[in-house]
Amino acid sequence: MNADAVGEPLKLLLVEDNDAHAEMVKRSFEQHKVSNVIYHVDDGQKALDYIFREGEYVDEEKYPSPHCILLDLRLPKVDGLEVLRRIKTDDNTRKTPVVILTTSSADKDIAQSYEYHANSYVVKPMDFSKFEALMQDLGFYWLAWNQNPWR
Amino acid sequence: MGAFALVIALADFRLFDRFVPENRALRDVEARSALLLQSYYRYMLTPSLVDTDVLDADLVLIRQSLERYRRVVAAQAQKQVLADGLASAIDTLESSGNEMILARRQFEQADSLLRQLESQLTRVFDHYRGKVSDDIAGAMRASDWEELTARYLPELRMIENVHRLYLELFLEIRQLRIGEAPFGDTDPRERVAAIGNSSTLLEIYEANAGKRAWLATQVLIMSEKMQDAVTRFRDSRKAAEFALSTAEQAGIDLNQAIGDAIGFTQAEGWTGLRESLYMASLILLLTLLVGYLLIYFGLDRMLRPLEQLQMVITRLGKGDFKQRSGDAGRGDEIGRLARAFDSMAEQLEENNLQKQEFIKQLEEKNMELERFTYTVSHELKSPLVTVSGFIGLLRKDLAAGDREKAALDMDKISAAITTMSRQLEDLLELSRVGRVINPPTRFPLTDLCHEVVQMMQGLIDERGAMVEIEDEMPEVYADQARIREVIKNLVENGIKFTPAGCSPRVEIGAEPRDDRLLCRVCDNGPGIEPRYQSRVFGLFERLDNAIPGTGVGLALVKRIVEIHDGDIWIESRGDGQGSCFCFTLPIHRGS
Numbered sequence: 001m002n003a004d005a006v007g008e009p010l011k012l013l014l015v016e017d018n019d020a021h022a023e024m025v026k027r028s029f030e031q032h033k034v035s036n037v038i039y040h041v042d043d044g045q046k047a048l049d050y051i052f053r054e055g056e057y058v059d060e061e062k063y064p065s066p067h068c069i070l071l072d073l074r075l076p077k078v079d080g081l082e083v084l085r086r087i088k089t090d091d092n093t094r095k096t097p098v099v100i101l102t103t104s105s106a107d108k109d110i111a112q113s114y115e116y117h118a119n120s121y122v123v124k125p126m127d128f129s130k131f132e133a134l135m136q137d138l139g140f141y142w143l144a145w146n147q148n149p150w151r
Numbered sequence: 152m153g154a155f156a157l158v159i160a161l162a163d164f165r166l167f168d169r170f171v172p173e174n175r176a177l178r179d180v181e182a183r184s185a186l187l188l189q190s191y192y193r194y195m196l197t198p199s200l201v202d203t204d205v206l207d208a209d210l211v212l213i214r215q216s217l218e219r220y221r222r223v224v225a226a227q228a229q230k231q232v233l234a235d236g237l238a239s240a241i242d243t244l245e246s247s248g249n250e251m252i253l254a255r256r257q258f259e260q261a262d263s264l265l266r267q268l269e270s271q272l273t274r275v276f277d278h279y280r281g282k283v284s285d286d287i288a289g290a291m292r293a294s295d296w297e298e299l300t301a302r303y304l305p306e307l308r309m310i311e312n313v314h315r316l317y318l319e320l321f322l323e324i325r326q327l328r329i330g331e332a333p334f335g336d337t338d339p340r341e342r343v344a345a346i347g348n349s350s351t352l353l354e355i356y357e358a359n360a361g362k363r364a365w366l367a368t369q370v371l372i373m374s375e376k377m378q379d380a381v382t383r384f385r386d387s388r389k390a391a392e393f394a395l396s397t398a399e400q401a402g403i404d405l406n407q408a409i410g411d412a413i414g415f416t417q418a419e420g421w422t423g424l425r426e427s428l429y430m431a432s433l434i435l436l437l438t439l440l441v442g443y444l445l446i447y448f449g450l451d452r453m454l455r456p457l458e459q460l461q462m463v464i465t466r467l468g469k470g471d472f473k474q475r476s477g478d479a480g481r482g483d484e485i486g487r488l489a490r491a492f493d494s495m496a497e498q499l500e501e502n503n504l505q506k507q508e509f510i511k512q513l514e515e516k517n518m519e520l521e522r523f524t525y526t527v528s529h530e531l532k533s534p535l536v537t538v539s540g541f542i543g544l545l546r547k548d549l550a551a552g553d554r555e556k557a558a559l560d561m562d563k564i565s566a567a568i569t570t571m572s573r574q575l576e577d578l579l580e581l582s583r584v585g586r587v588i589n590p591p592t593r594f595p596l597t598d599l600c601h602e603v604v605q606m607m608q609g610l611i612d613e614r615g616a617m618v619e620i621e622d623e624m625p626e627v628y629a630d631q632a633r634i635r636e637v638i639k640n641l642v643e644n645g646i647k648f649t650p651a652g653c654s655p656r657v658e659i660g661a662e663p664r665d666d667r668l669l670c671r672v673c674d675n676g677p678g679i680e681p682r683y684q685s686r687v688f689g690l691f692e693r694l695d696n697a698i699p700g701t702g703v704g705l706a707l708v709k710r711i712v713e714i715h716d717g718d719i720w721i722e723s724r725g726d727g728q729g730s731c732f733c734f735t736l737p738i739h740r741g742s
Binding site: 017018019020021023024027042043074076077102103104106108124125126127128129131132 | 528691695
């Protein structure tokens with residue numbers, strides 16, 4: 001049940017255009033009990049390139065397939081929802097859990113995300129202690145509690 | 152006269168009691184139409200404030216009013232046909248009846264006068280005869296027979312003569328009563344005077360002046376009375392004849408009216424009225440019958456188009472605004488109603504089109520507003536999350552005594568606050584573009600571009616940029632301050648996005664195209680791939696986070712160009728060969 005059983009750190013792809021937010025996520029995970037590696041891309045096109053191993057992300061060793069994807073919705077170049085749709089329509093990538101992590105709590109975004117088969121949808125809390133708690137819970141839930149398909 | 156009353160009573164039955172002023176019903180329809188139009192106008196202006204049920208209810212009311220009008224017109228038509236026929240028939244009969252009554256009264260007067268005259272004449276004659284007999288008897292007693300004979304014979308002859316004349320007159324008078332023309336053209340007084348002036352009479356009556364004078368006077372009086380009676384008789388006969396012919400004419404008129412009404416004439420066949428005035432009432436009954444038939448078929452002609460119109464209105468009420476009556480060419484009330492309806496329907500159709508257009512625009516605006524608020528709320532929350540997040544991290548770092556990290560945290564907080572205030576400023580500017588519109592003026596584009604370059608001299612020098620402005624570009628007719636913002640944003644972008652180490656080069660040019668001016672701001676930067684070109688104009692859309700900016704600039708540019716009814720697009724392949732921002736501006740009012 002424990003992620004340690006896999007024998008390797010859990011790989012997380014963070015798709016976040018706001019560098020400050022990305023740093024908050026990373027620093028929250030640094031204190032995490034679950035060992036993890038965060039790969040960060042800052043726009044939608046780079047996210048697609050990473051996931052489908054295109055462009056500068058061809059190297060599988062350097063850019064391994066993530067166990068879970070944290071995806072923001074408003075992204076430069078390619079919108080987060082479009083990234084989600086592409087992930088979930090591809091046979092190879094659709095099993096990867098995608099957690100939408102965004103500032104938007106708009107009904108339209110939530111509905112559309114689940115329509116595209118998002119695995120979870122969480123809104124970034126304004127309060128930092130809650131932000132940290134959320135990151136802890138996300139790590140435990142998706143990387144430890146949750147039975148993941150790659151096993 | 153009893154027959155008239157009967158006829159009037161018949162005509163009155165079930166017809167006049169149904170009379171309702173049609174105009175009131177028509178005004179009702181018009182008023183309701185006006186109300187509906189008002190409702191539509193209100194609906195058009197503020198669709199959200201008007202319940203469509205109210206419009207439906209208005210339409211139902213109009214339908215009810217039209218139905219009422221339809222019934223009223225039907226009743227009115229019945230009434231009109233009958234009333235016209237009745238009125239003229241009754242007028243004619245009444246006047247001819249009056250004539251007859253007058254004629255009869257005159258005839259009776261003449262008759263009684265004649266009888267009076269006759270009896271007077273007889274009395275006078277008897278008296279005269281008696282006097283003459285007495286005279287003769289006295290003479291016979293007084294003198295010898297020869298002398299008496301010689302003396303009285305001419306007088307007796309004269310008396311006989313007068314007697315004969317009287318008899319003639321009397322006969323002639325009697326003849327008057329049976330309708331023959333009396334005396335011809337001769338005045339009876341002349342004939343009487345001729346008797347009075349005869350020399351024989353004068354000679355014989357010389358000695359008997361008193362008797363002679365009396366007789367002559369009596370004859371004259373009688374002849375005058377007789378003449379009077381004859382004149383009166385003549386007049387009354389004329390009146391009677393006139394009355395008869397009027398009555399006859401009335402009959403013919405009636406006949407003709409009926410003939411006209413039912414399409415053939417039978418004036419020749421009808422002679423009854425000469426015989427009896429009661430025939431007229433028969434004709435009236437016939438008129439009534441024909442009138443009813445006319446109404447029965449006439450109503451069909453009236454009601455069918457009304458029913459059709461009602462159907463058309465029903466379809467119109469269900470939203471088919473292309474419906475028209477098809478009866479606008481008619482000259483009667485239905486034609487008027489149809490024309491009024493058609494003009495109403497045209498107005499409704501036009502209003503509906505305007506309404507649709509308005510709703511479409513409103514929906515577009517609504518969607519734009521929704522996108523705007525969504526984007527704004529999402530985007531403005533982002534720096535807040537950053538600020539609160541790094542305050543939390545700052546606390547931890549300070550607690551751990553990590554001053555270096557704490558300083559970085561504070562940098563992040565300060566950057567987020569700067570971003571937020573810039574975003575707010577830019578948003579304010581963007582919203583101002585839509586609200587505050589300066590009146591357009593004509594100004595040379597070249598001069599404006601030079602102004603912008605002067606304003607941006609700092610940035611240009613810093614990046615070692617080159618800005619080339621085409622000489623003598625045409626004048627434009629626009630909001631000068633806003634166009635300055637457009638040029639500034641585009642030039643700034645051109646310089647900003649060119650990678651460091653490469654000197655930016657921006658070219659501004661313009662050429663007339665289709666009544667407008669096509670402007671181009673081109674740079675030698677990385678360019679924008681076609682797949683991203685439409686996104687970059689979106690609010691807070693940014694292609695490259697490494698370059699500072701709020702993502703509002705191009706949204707603002709697009710907004711300004713659109714307010715000037717222009718288009719904006721990008722020509723670029725995105726492979727490092729630069730990009731051209733193209734947009735159109737008005738050259739003069741209305742272009």
